[in-house]
Amino acid sequence: MNLNELSILSLYSAMAVYALAFIAFSIDLAKRSSAVDTADVESAKARSGEATSVGSAGGTSTLTRISARMVNDAATPYGRSASLRVGVSLTVLAWGLQLVATVLRGIAAERVPWANMYEFAMTGTLLIVTVYLILLTRIDLRFLGTFVTGLVLILLGIAQQYYVEVAPLPPALQSVWLVIHVFVASLATGFFALGFALSFVQLLQARREDRVDTDKPGRLKFLKTLPSAVTLENLAYRTNIIGFILWTFTLMAGSIWAERAWGRYWGWDTKEVWTFIIWVIYAGYIHARATRGWRGSRSAWLAIIGFAAVMFNFGVVNVFFKGLHAYSGL
Amino acid sequence: MSRPSDHIDSAPAPAGDGISQPKLGFVGTLRWFWRQLTSMRTALFLLLLLAIAAVPGSLVPQRSSDPNGVTQYFTDNPDLAPVLDKIQAFDVYSSAWFSSIYLLLFVSLIGCVIPRTKHHLQALRAKPPKTPARLGRLAGFTTRTAPAGTDAATAVASARTVLKQGRYRVALFESPTEFSVSAERGYLRETGNLVFHSALVGLLVVVGFGSGFGFSGQRVLVEGQTFVNTLLAYDSFNPGRFFDDTELDPYTLTLDDFTVSYETANLEAFGQPVDFTAGVTVTPRGGDAEPGAVRVNDPLRTGGTSVYLLGNGYAPTITVKDPEGTVVFTDSVPFLPQDANLTSLGIVKVPDGLAEQVGLVGFFYPTQDESSTGSYFSSFPDLEYPVLTLNVYAGDLGLDEGVPTSVYSLDTDSMEPLATRTSDIQPLELKPGETQELPNGLGSVTFENATPDAEAGDFSGSVPRFASFDIHHDPTQGWVLLFAVLVLGGLLTSLFVPRRRLWVKAIDQADGSVRLEYAGLARGEDPALESAVTALADRHIALLERSAPVVSPVEPA
Numbered sequence A: 001m002n003l004n005e006l007s008i009l010s011l012y013s014a015m016a017v018y019a020l021a022f023i024a025f026s027i028d029l030a031k032r033s034s035a036v037d038t039a040d041v042e043s044a045k046a047r048s049g050e051a052t053s054v055g056s057a058g059g060t061s062t063l064t065r066i067s068a069r070m071v072n073d074a075a076t077p078y079g080r081s082a083s084l085r086v087g088v089s090l091t092v093l094a095w096g097l098q099l100v101a102t103v104l105r106g107i108a109a110e111r112v113p114w115a116n117m118y119e120f121a122m123t124g125t126l127l128i129v130t131v132y133l134i135l136l137t138r139i140d141l142r143f144l145g146t147f148v149t150g151l152v153l154i155l156l157g158i159a160q161q162y163y164v165e166v167a168p169l170p171p172a173l174q175s176v177w178l179v180i181h182v183f184v185a186s187l188a189t190g191f192f193a194l195g196f197a198l199s200f201v202q203l204l205q206a207r208r209e210d211r212v213d214t215d216k217p218g219r220l221k222f223l224k225t226l227p228s229a230v231t232l233e234n235l236a237y238r239t240n241i242i243g244f245i246l247w248t249f250t251l252m253a254g255s256i257w258a259e260r261a262w263g264r265y266w267g268w269d270t271k272e273v274w275t276f277i278i279w280v281i282y283a284g285y286i287h288a289r290a291t292r293g294w295r296g297s298r299s300a301w302l303a304i305i306g307f308a309a310v311m312f313n314f315g316v317v318n319v320f321f322k323g324l325h326a327y328s329g330l
Numbered sequence B: 001m002s003r004p005s006d007h008i009d010s011a012p013a014p015a016g017d018g019i020s021q022p023k024l025g026f027v028g029t030l031r032w033f034w035r036q037l038t039s040m041r042t043a044l045f046l047l048l049l050l051a052i053a054a055v056p057g058s059l060v061p062q063r064s065s066d067p068n069g070v071t072q073y074f075t076d077n078p079d080l081a082p083v084l085d086k087i088q089a090f091d092v093y094s095s096a097w098f099s100s101i102y103l104l105l106f107v108s109l110i111g112c113v114i115p116r117t118k119h120h121l122q123a124l125r126a127k128p129p130k131t132p133a134r135l136g137r138l139a140g141f142t143t144r145t146a147p148a149g150t151d152a153a154t155a156v157a158s159a160r161t162v163l164k165q166g167r168y169r170v171a172l173f174e175s176p177t178e179f180s181v182s183a184e185r186g187y188l189r190e191t192g193n194l195v196f197h198s199a200l201v202g203l204l205v206v207v208g209f210g211s212g213f214g215f216s217g218q219r220v221l222v223e224g225q226t227f228v229n230t231l232l233a234y235d236s237f238n239p240g241r242f243f244d245d246t247e248l249d250p251y252t253l254t255l256d257d258f259t260v261s262y263e264t265a266n267l268e269a270f271g272q273p274v275d276f277t278a279g280v281t282v283t284p285r286g287g288d289a290e291p292g293a294v295r296v297n298d299p300l301r302t303g304g305t306s307v308y309l310l311g312n313g314y315a316p317t318i319t320v321k322d323p324e325g326t327v328v329f330t331d332s333v334p335f336l337p338q339d340a341n342l343t344s345l346g347i348v349k350v351p352d353g354l355a356e357q358v359g360l361v362g363f364f365y366p367t368q369d370e371s372s373t374g375s376y377f378s379s380f381p382d383l384e385y386p387v388l389t390l391n392v393y394a395g396d397l398g399l400d401e402g403v404p405t406s407v408y409s410l411d412t413d414s415m416e417p418l419a420t421r422t423s424d425i426q427p428l429e430l431k432p433g434e435t436q437e438l439p440n441g442l443g444s445v446t447f448e449n450a451t452p453d454a455e456a457g458d459f460s461g462s463v464p465r466f467a468s469f470d471i472h473h474d475p476t477q478g479w480v481l482l483f484a485v486l487v488l489g490g491l492l493t494s495l496f497v498p499r500r501r502l503w504v505k506a507i508d509q510a511d512g513s514v515r516l517e518y519a520g521l522a523r524g525e526d527p528a529l530e531s532a533v534t535a536l537a538d539r540h541i542a543l544l545e546r547s548a549p550v551v552s553p554v555e556p557a
């Protein structure tokens, strides 16, 4: 068995473990829902233990109570859960296996393992999980486990369609900018993915909070155990701006590479167009957060559209659009 | 902060603000319009519109990046294409509608940045605002008791020291019952934001004018050939609007050799090129010749220009002689590659010297192979078994009409096929060094061998290669880079430098102790505000304890 075959084996194992982690995280969400039921029956006093702060003139009042660590201002406090811990442990294990798979692929190819669609997917999803695990050490985002493992499984599944054998880099890709530009783009994608998930949960949470006012029960009961919409929004914002900065850098590094490779730094090639579109959407998102009437759910939609564009850029533009960036390896 | 009135930090406009007032007058209307244009809502709307407007250019081929794609699109969609062309769908990024969106956006941007800059310059000189009467409702509110023996004035003075060390701008306030210090930091946040937005304007301006001052040109060189950087030496030349030919620096560039290496170890990628290198010699005007190299991803910078390697292929040397043996044509002719294994197509035109004008359409196979149907193909891009086939046509080459014709194509409509796959005589077939008679006794053609002394069967150097170079000059690139760096730097500071106010208050209590109060206020995203307040309190108390008069400790019983 050669290194590449080992890499494939390791990747398959990682996928299997991700699937198990996905199941564990899903069980946790189900348990949260039943915990909410119990808590509701017992008493309603657990509600709003930590009220959002009161504003003061001129300041961005909603932000003042968000410390570097997440305030868990969930409506129903939620204790420790075995399935949650199992989910995280399995994710770490799967991440380790995927890291081995990616490194082996790189060694087998004698270069960085991100030079075609299959390898982008492998490295990109590895980075999504890496960013997630790093954030976990600072904030409790374990409730996103189903999303992260689910997304990674889907992307790795799609990547199998694009499998190509190990091949040396064509001269067009032999550049330090491949290392920098593509890596940073993948890292940005990792942050955008989590920002997307947070914005998505924020929307669900905002709907639930509206319903609480009108006293109509929702179906997604576990939402009560998650942070409030405002907290989720602030987390999403912080995650997305890191993604945005990395994306800005990606765009600039890409221009520098384009100048070295094609003799012009910007030429509206399809891939350049989509990189630009994504950048502008997220700039819009950042503005929306600072515009009265747009903070909250409206700006969250922009973050969601932004991530949809990122996925489109990766999955559709690479494969189906014609352009100079014809390196999907197909 | 003089932000647009609908910025989240601005106080909501009082009811009846301009918008619904009945008579505005001319100036009033203008002012109203200007306020709308420079509002956050408009900026957001224009940004989203810009994103949407950029999409069509990725769906339809663009003249700027894919001119052949546009031609193809016209052939494939003869009805739709002219309609799309009317709305500038093939020139989206220079179209009237795309341009008006981004120009409006930038007008809005400038209108937004100028008042903010003015305001910010004032804020930079102003004192931090007065301490609020009640700190209890502010973020991170913390209270401590000063060590015994410290009075309120001293406590506040040392708080001021701690804050100044933390690079806060400070102001002291005093009332009969309390002393306080008001501190603010993070002006850099707003500075970063303004630098970011201004640098975007700079970027737009230099990118807009940039292409006007430069040029781009193409030139094909066969191994051994030399190019002098003058207008006439280019195969094609596209000057910018403001470019002056006399700016060309007439250096010379010689293509000494062109080397390609192919993957041969990995069977999955067999024959894939792994390196292209054009070995060149550059001689600056009045200088000494220097060796250099042009590679993919690694242009050569010389004489104010950048030289890029654009393409390459084989340039078989072909000699045509008349029946008496006089040379009427000899040249290394660049053949255009048709596939990954470098099956290449080339044209030879012999207008004079033979009984008739002769055109040759040649196919070159660096490693010739034969399919089951008998047609030839190349099975490897390197020179393992090179074969040249020539279709021969006689008649009118169409050169005399004065219409420019491409050296890479031959119009055979008004020519007689003498040796082609469908004529009686099959195309001529030659290996390096071989000569064949042309049909009808017109003369002979030779496929020259560049290394006639090589061992039999070694063809590796038998056919010269050519490289096509793209030569660019863009004097504004440095500026583009500078503004890009400012954009990134501004972005980082504006998103990560916290702008905050902190207050420390010392209040004399009835029992003689001094109560210390700490609180903060974020101006923009500041996740670490609360811990900053606590840290300030801790450092302040530590300082006070160190400098407090020593009160004799009371031994516990």
Ligand code: HEM
Binding pocket: A283, A286, A287, A290, B003, B004, B007, B038, B039, B040, B043, B047, B105, B106, B108, B109, B110, B112, B113, B192, B193, B194, B196, B197, B200, B490, B491, B494, B495, B524
């Ligand atoms: C080319 C168009 C524009 C782009 C790409 C853009 C992009 C951005 C970005 C990325 C930020 C966040 C980073 C920072 O604070 O520096 C930002 C913030 C901001 N922009 Fe723009 N902008 C544009 C136009 C405008 C215009 C026209 C206005 C005025 C109406 C404006 C006003 C602001 C304000 C006030 C902020 C601060 C937001 C906050 O308080 O968080 N921008 N912009």
